Amino acid sequence: MAEAFQFELVSPERLLLSEQVIEVVVPGTEGYMTVLAHHAPLMATIKPGVVTVKTPDGKPDSYVVFGGFVDVTPEGCILLAESAVHVTDIKADELQNRIKDAKEDFEDATTREEKSRAEDLLGQLTTLQDAIKAA
Amino acid sequence: MPSLKDLRNRIASVKATQKITKAMQMVAAAKLRRAQEAAEAARPYSQRMAAVLANIASNVDGDDAPVLMSGTGKDDVHLLIVCTSERGLCGGFNSQIARLAREHTRRLLADGKTVKIITVGKKGADILRRDLGKLIIDHVNLREVKQVGFSNADEIGHKIIGLYNEGAFDVATLFYSEFKSVISQIPTAQQLIPASAIGDAEPETAGDAVYEYEPDPAAILGDLIPRNISVQVFRALLENAASEQGARMSAMDNATRNAGDMINKLTMSYNRQRQAQITKELIEIISGAEAL
Numbered sequence: 011m012a013e014a015f016q017f018e019l020v021s022p023e024r025l026l027l028s029e030q031v032i033e034v035v036v037p038g039t040e041g042y043m044t045v046l047a048h049h050a051p052l053m054a055t056i057k058p059g060v061v062t063v064k065t066p067d068g069k070p071d072s073y074v075v076f077g078g079f080v081d082v083t084p085e086g087c088i089l090l091a092e093s094a095v096h097v098t099d100i101k102a103d104e105l106q107n108r109i110k111d112a113k114e115d116f117e118d119a120t121t122r123e124e125k126s127r128a129e130d131l132l133g134q135l136t137t138l139q140d141a142i143k144a145a
Numbered sequence: 146m147p148s149l150k151d152l153r154n155r156i157a158s159v160k161a162t163q164k165i166t167k168a169m170q171m172v173a174a175a176k177l178r179r180a181q182e183a184a185e186a187a188r189p190y191s192q193r194m195a196a197v198l199a200n201i202a203s204n205v206d207g208d209d210a211p212v213l214m215s216g217t218g219k220d221d222v223h224l225l226i227v228c229t230s231e232r233g234l235c236g237g238f239n240s241q242i243a244r245l246a247r248e249h250t251r252r253l254l255a256d257g258k259t260v261k262i263i264t265v266g267k268k269g270a271d272i273l274r275r276d277l278g279k280l281i282i283d284h285v286n287l288r289e290v291k292q293v294g295f296s297n298a299d300e301i302g303h304k305i306i307g308l309y310n311e312g313a314f315d316v317a318t319l320f321y322s323e324f325k326s327v328i329s330q331i332p333t334a335q336q337l338i339p340a341s342a343i344g345d346a347e348p349e350t351a352g353d354a355v356y357e358y359e360p361d362p363a364a365i366l367g368d369l370i371p372r373n374i375s376v377q378v379f380r381a382l383l384e385n386a387a388s389e390q391g392a393r394m395s396a397m398d399n400a401t402r403n404a405g406d407m408i409n410k411l412t413m414s415y416n417r418q419r420q421a422q423i424t425k426e427l428i429e430i431i432s433g434a435e436a437l
Contacts, residue, residue, distance in 0.1 A: 020193055022295040022379055024186035040359055053201060054359035055368050078372075079365065081197050088193050092372065093295065 013047040014066050016086030019073060021094040026073065033064040034087055036080050045080075045087050052082040057134045058108075060097065060141055061089065072097035074142065076108065100142060109135045149422070152415040156408060163404035169234070170397035177327070177390035183292065184324065184383040191380050194373055200356075201366055217315045222259045224314035225249065226305065226337070228321040228381055229269025230389040231288045236396035238322060238330060238389055243272040245332040246320045250277060261314055265301065265382070293382045295375070302375030309338060321381035322388040328395050330388035335381070337374055 012032040019027040034045045037059025045052075058076045065071070078091035112135055116128035147155070227246045229239045246269075250260050262277060264270035265285040273281060285301055287293065305317055317338040322330045358365055 018189075018193075020190045022187055022190045022298075022376060023183075025189045038359055050357055052357040052359065053197070053362075053365060055365055079197070079369065081193075081200075088197075090190060090193055090197065092299075 015047040017063060018086065018088045019061065019063075019075075019091065019094060020088065021091045026091075026094055026096075027063070029065065031063045031065055034089075035060075035062040036089060037061065037075070038080070045082055048084075049082050049087070051084065053079065055079045056089070056091075058131070058138050059134065060138070061091075061094075074100045074138070097142070105135070105139055105142070109139065146418075149415065149418055152411060152418065156411045156415065159404050159407050159411065163401055163408070166397045166400040166404060170394055170401060173235075173390045173394040173397060177387060177394055179292070180383070180387040180390050181324075184380075184387050187380060187383055191376050194369075194376055198369060198373060201358075201362055201369065217312075219315045220258070222261065222314040222316075223253050224305070224308065224317040225260065225262045226301070226317065226319045226378070227262060227264050227269050227273065228319070228385050229264070229266035229272075230385070231267050231286075232389075233268055234396065235389050235393035236399075238392035239266075239268040239272060241330075241332045242320055242322055243269050245334060246273065247277065249318070249320075249334060250280065263301075263304070266385075287382075293379070293386055295379050298379030298382055299375045301378045302371065305337070305374060305378075306371050319377065319381050321385045322392075324384050324387040324391060327391040330392055335377070337377055340370060340373065 014030040014032050017027065017029065017031040017034050018025065032047070035042055036045065036054075037056050039055045039057050042059070043054075056075065056078050059074075061073045061075055063071050063073075073091075073094050074097055075089070075091040076093045078089065078094075081088045081090070109132065112128060112132040116125065116132055119125040119128045225246055227242060229242050233239070246262070250262070253260050260277075260280050262273065262281045263283045263285065264273060264281060266287060270281065270284050283304070285304075287297060290297055308314060309317070316336065319335045319337050321333060321335075323333045325331055
């Protein structure tokens with residue numbers, strides 16, 4: 011049995027989740043990563059994606075997050091999401107709106123740096139949409 | 146001297162007003178509870194944010210720090226973000242915030258600085274427009290917003306950062322009312338840029354282990370600080386929402402009580418006058434009988 015650690019998922023509006031888990035998969039900017047107990051202290055930004063947590067009774071649970079960052083300390087793992095919802099509560103049109111906004115940003119971007127950033131976001135959002143559709 | 150009928154009408158109208166203020170007080174009490182819950186729910190995020198920021202700021206050298214944190218090094222142009230309510234009838238709530246902002250502006254102007262103002266909420270804009278109208282560069286309307294969400298704050302945050310990147314100001318200060326209790330709301334000025342409060346929070350220790358960063362600390366900080374500004378604005382808006390309802394509740398409580406006093410006084414003079422009338426009629430009858 012894997013060891014459990016404290017995991018908290020916080021959005022600016024509320025504390026979504028605070029409990030003991032054995033495994034968390036977070037969408038880091040540079041790729042998905044799994045956090046287990048005694049993970050080395052780490053701080054990373056995250057991209058829009060799906061966070062999967064596994065509780066000690068083996069039940070997996072998923073949340074959709076839109077950007078933010080994760081802080082892993084010896085005491086536990088805190089995920090500060092810009093916006094987070096349970097995967098069953100995500101509304102298709104909300105995601106559509108975000109994709110539309112991202113597209114507009116991409117078209118409005120003037121500098122190359124802005125353009126590539128907008129393109130990244132757009133790519134991440136479309137991937138996320140596909141992932142949710144598949145689920 | 147008003148006639149008996151006038152008094153009766155007067156009493157009826159004050160009673161009607163009392164009913165309205167009483168209803169408003171109860172509505173404010175219900176809304177206050179909701180606003181307080183929202184403020185409560187948002188607290189973990191800003192606390193964690195402060196801890197994480199303190200943690201990472203201690204790991205980044207001053208030279209790497211993004212300009213949002215270190216400032217432009219100048220102190221010439223000040224941006225004031227004044228958050229007030231969209232609706233009136235809430236006692237001194239809006240005028241207190243406006244007064245604080247106005248005093249701050251006067252002081253800055255006296256020092257020869259340039260001041261720009263962004264108003265959030267209609268009431269504050271109305272008050273400040275009278276004498277500082279030329280300084281107001283933008284207004285954020287939250288009239289249609291029932292419950293402030295993070296997206297509203299984020300919008301304001303982006304606006305501020307956009308202006309900062311254009312070099313439109315050097316120092317940004319946020320004005321709002323802090324919710325202490327139902328009877329006490331404290332107008333507060335908080336400096337947003339350069340972020341001064343970050344260093345105050347106690348950095349959490351990661352033990353002896355070395356922190357890993359992905360990507361590098363400066364990049365994370367660059368991402369974090371703009372977000373922190375939105376979070377601060379969000380917190381201010383929530384505090385403001387709770388303060389507004391608290392102020393309205395006590396203002397309406399006062400009004401209800403005042404209406405009650407007025408009704409008592411009016412009833413007293415109504416009764417007295419009625420009695421005088423009766424006595425007068427009696428005297429007329431008696432003296433009429435005596436004359437016979």
